Amino acid sequence: MARLGVESIRRQQLIDATLKVIEEHGFQGATIGKIAGASELSVGIVSHYFGGKQGLLEATMRYLLSSLQQDVSTLMAGRPNTPRERLMAIVDANFSGVQTHAQSAKTWLAFWTQAMHSPDLMRLQRVNERRLLSNLMFYLRPLMPADQVRTTAQTIAALIDGFWLRAAMSEGRIEPDQAIALCKTYVDQAIHANNGAS
Amino acid sequence: MARLGVESIRRQQLIDATLKVIEEHGFQGATIGKIAGASELSVGIVSHYFGGKQGLLEATMRYLLSSLQQDVSTLMAGRPNTPRERLMAIVDANFSGVQTHAQSAKTWLAFWTQAMHSPDLMRLQRVNERRLLSNLMFYLRPLMPADQVRTTAQTIAALIDGFWLRAAMSEGRIEPDQAIALCKTYVDQAIHANNGAS
DNA sequence: CAATATATTGAACAAGTATTCAATGACGGA
């Protein structure tokens, strides 16, 4: 019991420190030494709990992805069970991270970049992307002709990613509220445009 | 004359090699050694012509940005001078790179990430972003109420970035034609939705 | 062709990093 308790505490400690260091120094500047310093632990412990730096980075991305997934679930639970409201909840959830931590967009971008050259991270990324897409498609289906569902979902997903990028670029002066509003405007536009044409 | 000729040839040689190495090994794996090898020159020449690695990376990003700008100009020149056609040309131009070089999206992403922690690269990125936005706004203005112009332009820009990201993620199996089609669909949707409401 | 300037090389160097592992600390049970 005590063993498992310590282990999960240390792992989370290191993951938190990793996020903080990446935010501050970027992916390149995230060295074992800095991470160890930020976590107030020693450098040796990273290999002990994660097998090495790569393992820690992978665990950190896993944590980010599961946090996002949890945000989606939480926000959905508190909304009316109509397709439109669920879609809006998905949009809100995908920007909830950027609201609380202005710099987290940078971290996401860093992981995306890293994922291109790491099959493991890429696989994680794909799973997440697929989940977002099928979520969107599920709630779009009742609102428009079947042949419009996939393309609309892809457009919404691209819009979310694009605004995340902008948020990451804008160096602190992010306006996530505006991004959310524009995404939602598009969702309504898409619903009405395709609904009328069906 | 000969001096300048050699200098510009070498610079381009090194920039091309940098792009190739980043595509293949990622930003992290792009070492001076690999770049020198790919360009069939020596490691010392990088410092000689660019002052160091950072200078080479900056020049490479500058080259990418100017290539994009050139694509925009070229495509615009061959299109009818109507606002809608100019908007479509901007969309096409912003995906022309991804069509010819499937992997170039990865390189862009790498530079974006790097730019977050490098003021010089960030400045370049900002200039480019601003140009895209004001281009879009210029041609949107005749097509919709003034208060809709900025937000619509921002949405189009986000859409373009978002599809680039997706292209970068999709590991070769990109479908830029689809991304272009979806962007254009949105442009028309936005024009008609706001035009009718004005 | 010699002489001078320019272009290029790559081994040596310095700085930095991840990993390892012997030593130390912490702590519960007999």
Next chain:
DNA sequence: TCCGTCATTGAATACTTGTTCAATATATTG
């Protein structure tokens, strides 16, 4: 209290990378 197990440390190590610069090659000029 003492022992044995688990947790943690951090100096030592091995490796990688960017930069430098004296030496060499190449081109240009008188």
